[in-house]
Amino acid sequence: MKYPRKLSAGANNTVIVLSEMEVGKLYVGDTRSEIGSEAAKMQYANTINNLVVKFSRLEYNEGIDAEMLVMERIFPIDFRAYEVEIRELWLDVFEDELYQLHQAGFVHRDLKRPSNLGGLAFDNILLTQSGLRLIDVGISALKNQVGEKIFEKYIEVEMNEMKEFRAYFLNR
Ligand SMILES: Nc1ncnc2c1ncn2[C@@H]1O[C@H](COP(=O)(O)OP(=O)(O)O)[C@@H](O)[C@H]1O
Ligand SMILES: [Mg+2]
Numbered sequence: 590m591k592y593p594r595k596l597s598a599g600a601n602n603t604v605i606v607l608s609e610m611e612v613g614k615l616y617v618g619d620t621r622s623e624i625g626s627e628a629a630k631m632q633y634a635n636t637i638n639n640l641v642v643k644f645s646r647l648e649y650n651e652g653i654d655a656e657m658l659v660m661e662r663i664f665p666i667d668f669r670a671y672e673v674e675i676r677e678l679w680l681d682v683f684e685d686e687l688y689q690l691h692q693a694g695f696v697h698r699d700l701k702r703p704s705n706l707g708g709l710a711f712d713n714i715l716l717t718q719s720g721l722r723l724i725d726v727g728i729s730a731l732k733n734q735v736g737e738k739i740f741e742k743y744i745e746v747e748m749n750e751m752k753e754f755r756a757y758f759l760n761r
Contacts, residue, residue, distance in 0.1 A: 590617075592653060599713070599725060600706055606662070611645055613657040623727060624656050630695070630726045631660070637693045640686040642724045663722055665715040673759055680755055683714075683721040687751065694732035696743040699725055700750040711754055 592615065594606040603615045616624045624647065634641035643661035650657045668676055690697070699713050700723075713725040732740040 600702060600708065601727065607659065608662070610662055611659055612662045613648065613650065613659050615650070615653070616656040616658070617654075624658055627727050628658055630729045630731065631658075633731060634690055634695050634723075634726060634729070637695065638686050638689050640683070640690060640721075640723050641697075641726060642722060663715050663717055663724065666717065668716045668758055669761060676758055679716070679720045680758060684751060684755075687723075687747075691744055691747070694740070696730050696732075696740060696747055697723055697726065698728045698730055698743055698747065700747060700754055711757060714754060 590603075592603055592605050596604045596606050596612055598604065604612050605615065607613050614627075628644060628647055631641060631644040635644055642663060645659040645661065648657045648659050649655075687697070697713075701710055702708060702712065704710070713723060715722050715724060730740065730743055735743070
């Protein structure tokens with residue numbers, strides 16, 4: 590389906606431009622049921638720190654007949670614009686903030702997309718002029734919902750993906 594002002598599409602959803610400041614993630618068909626939980630997880634992460642993109646509101650887009658999660662618009666830049674020393678500083682901040690989220694019972698779970706899905710491996714991690722940000726909390730999990738045991742498993746996987754991201758981000 591072709592949407593006006595389409596910005597990008599990931600593994601499941603299309604994101605459209607609303608303004609200079611905001612974008613809308615569209616929920617149509619199968620993904621529709623996830624919007625409320627995605628909004629809640631995003632809002633929770635927003636209370637901890639600045640790493641996850643800022644939630645604005647939920648809206649119904651009459652024009653294209655779709656539920657829409659409205660959020661802060663991020664303008665990603667290519668990390669190869671910056672020398673490795675600067676990338677290392679950004680990575681340190683990123684790891685600290687991710688760890689903070691973990692401590693607060695939030696795990697992102699989608700840093701790296703499974704290799705069988707194609708697309709860019711780390712397309713949910715965006716670099717901006719002021720450092721790394723995370724988008725797409727669609728499959729994120731909260732400790733108080735999944736329980737201690739499952740949460741710890743997810744953390745283990747995330748730490749490994751974080752390591753892989755570090756290597757990717759510094760070695761290109
Ligand atoms: N807040 C945002 N600002 C700018 N671009 C975004 C934003 N959120 C998503 N995108 C773009 O839209 C794509 C799809 O969004 P995402 O939430 O990752 O959906 P999916 O579940 O399909 O992976 C992302 O890969 C990214 O390029
Ligand atoms: Mg994505």
